[in-house]
Amino acid sequence: MSLSTVLYTYAWLDCKIPKYADPSRTWCRRVQRWHHHYKDWKPAVLLDNGSSKEHCEAVAKEYGIEVVNAQPHLVYGTYGCDYPQVWRMYYYMKELLKTYEKIVFTATDAYICGQELLDYIESLDSGWTALWCHNHPESAIQVLTRNCESYEKFFAGTLDEVIAKYNGNMEEAIIPFTHVEKGFKGNRYGEMGWTPYTSDMAYYTQVSDNLENDDMFPVLRLVDGKMKVVTL
Secondary structure (H helix, E strand, O other): OOOOEEEEEEEOOOOOOEOOEOOOOOOEHHHHHHHHHHOOOOOEEEEEEOOOHHHHHHHHHHHOOEEEEEOOOOOOOOOOOOOHHHHHHHHHHHHHHHHOOEEEEEOOOEEEOOHHHHHHHHHOOOOEEEEEEOOEEEEEEEEEEOOOHHHHHHOOOOHHHHHHHHOOOOHHHHOOOOEEOOOOOEEOHHHHOOOOOOOOOOEEEOOOOOOOOHHHOOEEEEEOOEEEEEOO
16 A cells, blocks of 8 residues: 655745746746646645745645745855754654655755656655765655654754754755665756756756756656656
């Protein structure tokens, strides 16, 4: 029997950074693209980082997803690993696991592009799995299942305690994944100067905010009752 599963991401919908935001609308451009890629995968939950209630409600209505309006807005610090909102994203998985048996997390700039990878993700029924990137786990795509002792121990305590304990550390270096899967081709290609997508890439992370063509990548769509990677 397959586990009850939710697709999960997080964002700051009120962000006004050029290209990240769509100046023609109030929507977050990066989240628009994420939704375009994964829109048939339901249920889906987006944890927002302190945007307005009205904005969160409008996005939830248009995209047909649950938007959790987490307050207050948590700010990136002045150095790379000062990201309390990232730890809140992890901590909120506790709430999701009360309802769902399995969480598939993808960052808003992380795309699953290969059917074999999608099938592998759907087959996972235990533990806490991430992919591999450079010389460390790729946390932008990960799968967590209920009753994972590694997760429960690492995130014991209150949110404030978790942030105080872990903020300042590189998440990929300290998160205790139970398995890191290295068998699929993928990387932070966007970090490497915008590498063109090729059909042998199972996943592509850090998709550039300068992306103009939403259909540059294959997308996930429901076909005959099953999620498929398709080219539009």
